[in-house]
Amino acid sequence: MPGGVLPFWCAHACYWAVLFLFNLLVVAALQEPKDSPGYVLLEIVTCAVVTAGIRMASKSDLPLPRGLLPRLALVGGAAGVCTVLVTIVLQGVSLAGGSGAPTAATVAARAIITFAMIGHWCALYFAYRLLRERVASENRLREAEALVLRSEVIRLQAQTNPHFLFNALNTVIACRHDPDAIETLTQALANYLRGLVQPAAALEPLARELDSLEEYLTIQAVRYGDGLVTRIDCDAAARMVPVPPLMVQSLVENAIKYGFETARPPIEVHVEARRDGDWLQVVVTNTGTWVRPDPARSTGTGIASLARRLELLLGPEAGVAYAAEGGQVRVTVRLPIGPAGSAGRSGPPA
Structure with a gap:
């Protein structure tokens, strides 16, 4: 396995395990413990799938808006849309499974936790995308500087060679x-x-x-x-x-x-x-x-x-x-x- 891949997925596993326990405690504290483990597990899996898609999108060459604020707005908007969709899906699954209708506080708490998870990974993956862009930009700049350097050296050397030939030909004539x-x-x-x-x-x-x-x-x-x-x-x-x-x-x-x-x-x-x-x-x-x-x-x-x-x-x-x-x-x-x-x-x- 390539270096860095195993630690990356180990960190992923630890992160989602901690989120599972934290989410479980929050939902249990809302006095709805009977469906808490299943719901939280489903929520974690769904969020993991969504963030995996976000990660793939961040590694693609899709154009991003220029400027920090537009990009932050894009990250927040993407996280918000994903949160709404995930919340609707999860609540539908919960109701279909026979669970009673959750209270407004439960829905809000679950939505906030979902937004925190998805928003966190949205920010992380888009930051990775920005880092890739910066590295690529620096590489292009170094390449351009090398081309300019080579061109100037060639130009300066070309000034010297004809100068000698002019002097040599004048000597032949003399x-x-x-x-x-x-x-x-x-x-x-x-x-x-x-x-x-x-x-x-x-x-x-x-x-x-x-x-x-x-x-x-x-x-x-x-x-x-x-x-x-x-x-x-x-x-x-x-x-x-x-x-x-x-x-x-x-x-x-x-x-x-x-x-x-x-x-x-x-x-x-x-x-x-x-x-x-x-x-x-x-x-x-x-x-x-x-x-x-x-x-x-x-x-x-x-x-x-x-x-x-x-x-x-x-x-x-x-x-x-x-x-x-x-x-x-x-x-x-x-x-x-x-x-x-x-x-x-x-x-x-x-």
């Missing part, structure tokens, strides 16, 4: 007179695109991100020559931690862009990734000064966009911070690492 550079560039671009077209999850190992970053930096090295010096340092423990795709690349893109805008070549860009206990820390340092982002020129690939992606995928614990001093800009990303080695919470399905 190197059109250098066949060797074109060969190196196109090979690196092909390797990068090969990884880009593979099915992507909401979170991917940092190692894959850094492999793509190597190809990206090869393309930038062809474009800038000796004007760009890059270095990547990553410890072994950090390489397998899942991170949002293109997380590091978006930081490096901004480092190169604003580095050349605010400092003279050569521009140095240093990427460092370390695992510190239950945290992953990725630091991107570049030569130059901090430039406050201009919303009018934003392409959706900067720090604000990255911070939003991290919040959506990993929760509010993930964060991005920056510092500028001594002619360098330092952007630090800290991600919580879950117990299984994954970054933060699970993202939406890819």
